Amino acid sequence: MTQHFLLSAASRTLKLKDIYKAGEEAAYRKFCEIRWPETEGDAICPRCGCVETYDISTRRKFKCKACSHQFSVTSGTIFASRKMEFTDLLAAICIVANAAKGVSSVQLSRDLGVQYKTAFVLAHKIREALSDETENTKLTGTVEIDGCYVGGHIRPANQEINRVDRRLARYQTGKRRVVIALRQRSGRTLTFIRKSEAEGVEIARNRVANGAEIHADEASHWDTLNAFFPVNRINHSEAYSANGICTNQVESYFSRLRRMVGGQHHHVSPKYLHQYAAHAAWLEDHRRKPNGTLADRLAANAMAAPVSRNWKGYWQR
Template sequence: MAQHFLLSSQAKTLNLLKIAKYTEKQAESYFRKLRWANTNGKPVCPRCGSLKHYDLKGRSVWKCKECHKQFSVTSGTLFAGHKLPLRTYLFAIALFSNEAKGMSALKLSRDLKVQYKTAFVLLHKIREALLETRDEETLMNGTCEIDGAYVNGYVRPENKKEDRIDRRLYENQNPKKRCIIVVRQRYGKGTEYVGSKRTLTFILKNENSKDIMKIANNIIEKGSEVHADESDAYNPLHAKYNMKRVNHSVEYYSEEGACSNQAESYFARFRRFQEGQIHKMDNLYLLNYANEMAYREDTRRMSNGEIFNDISEKCMKTLQSNEWTGYWQGNHRVSERLESAA
C-alpha cells in the first residue's frame, strides 16, 4: 500500500529548529523577499512605490528619497507597528502551520512565552491574512457539495426537570446560534487526487433558501453538479444546477451517487478545532475560524514547508487592519461578517 502523504518525507520540509535559531536579520530578510518579491527583497516605498531610499543606520528602517517617509518591512501590513521581534512572528507562523486542527492562544502564549493577549491577537492576525487573501472571485464548477452546520447554539438544560424548557422551540434557542455554510469543489474524475480541491465558508443566522441561493449564485457556476442533503433550504438550487440530493436519515450515499462526505469531513475538522482547541468562538470572528479550517483542508496535501511559506506570504500581502492593530486598546470589529441576502 502506498504510504500516506503526511507520513512521507516530502510532507515534512519545515525545520522548526532551524527557524527557532533565525536571527532578527534572517527573519527580516525572509519577510523582505516575500513582501518585495519583484525586486528580490529590495525595499519599495509602500507610499509612493519608489526604489530610492536612505538606509537609516543601525535600524531596519528606510527613508524614501521621493516622499521622505520612513518605512520598514512591515509598514502598511498586518504586522505594522509590531512590538515583538520579527523572528517571533516567523516562529509563530511555523508553529501555526504544523497544527492540523488549529491552535489555541494559550498554547501559543506558552510556546512563545508571551502574554495570552499577545498570542490571541497574533493568531487572529494570521487568520485575518488567510481570510483576506481567500479567492472569492474564481467560480467553482464541475462537482460541488454544499452543506450547513449549526454552532454556538448550545442551551444548558436546567438542573431540575420541572424547570427545563423545550429546547427545540425557536423562542428557547440560543440567540448566538449561527450556521456555517460550506461549499466544496471536488477534484474532477481522472485527476491525480480524490476528495475536495477548494473550500469556501460563509456564516448565516440560519440555513435558509434565500441566503443559500445568494451564496450559490456568487460562487458556483451555472450548470455545475451540486450535492446537498434533503433540507428544503437547497430546493431553489434545482433551477440553476444539476442537483443530487441525499437523505441522511435514510442513507449516506443515494442510489445516483449523491453524497456530502466532503462537507462532512470539513465539519469534522471544524468541530475538533472548536471542541479541542478554541472552546469559545465569538460570533464576531466565526468566519475567520471557519475559514482557517477551510484553509487547512485545502492545503492538506501540501508540505508543511510550503504551507509555512504560503501563510508568511499571505501575512505580508495583507494590509494593516484597524481591527487587530490596537485590539486591546479598544479597536474591535463591531459587526459580524454574515452572508445575508438583502
C-alpha cells in the same frame, strides 16, 4: 502498504527550531524577500513605488530617495506597528501552519512566551490574512453545499424539575449560527456564517459559476437551486453516497471544524466564527502540502494583506 503523506518526511520541510537557530537577521531577510520578491528583498517604497531607497539599519527602516517616505518591511501590512521580533512572527506562522486542527491562543502564548492578548490578536490577524485567498473566488465543476450549526449550547438545569425544552425559541441564547460551506471537488472551500441554512441558496447563486453541478442533501430549501444549476441530491436517511452523488467532501470539512472548535478553542464567539471557519477551510484545502510550503504561503498572505481595521489596536478599543 503505502505510507500516508502526512506521515512521510516530505510533509516535514520546516522545523520550529530552525527558525530560532537561523536567528533574527535571517528572519528579517525572509520577511523582506516575501514582501518584495521582484527585487529579491530590496525595499520598494509603498507610497510612490520607487526602488531606490536608503537603508536605516539602526531602526530596520528604509527611506525613499524620491519622496523621502520612511517605512519598514511590515508597513501597510497586517503586521504593521508590530513589536514582536521577526523570529517570533515566523515561529507563530509555523505553529499555525503545523496545527492540523488549529491552535488555541493560550497554547500559542505559551509557545511564544507572550501575553495571551498578544497571541489572541496575532492568531486572528493570521486568520484574517489567509481568508483573503478566496475573497473573490467562484467555484466551478462539481460543488457540494451543506450547513453546520455551531454554538448556542444551553446548559440543562441540575434538577430535572427545572429543565426546559431547549428546542423552543424562547429558551435559545441567540448565539447559534450555521456555517454554510460550498466545497469544489479538487478545489477550494468557501465558508459563510448565517442564522439559517436556507440563506445558502442566495450564496450559491452568487459564488458558484454558471454551469457548475451542485450536490446537496435532502433539505427542502435546496430545492430552489434547481432553477439555477444542475442539482443532484442525496438522502442521508437512505445512503451517504450513491452513484458518485454525495456531500462527503464538505462533511469532511465540517469534521475538521467541529474538532477545532470543540477540541482546541472550546468556545467561539459568533462575532469571530467566520475567521475560525475560514481557518479550518484553509487547512482542509491545503492538507496535502508540506508544512514549509504552508508557512511560506501564510507569510506571503500576511505580507500582502492590508492593515487590519478589526484587529489593529483591538485591546485599546
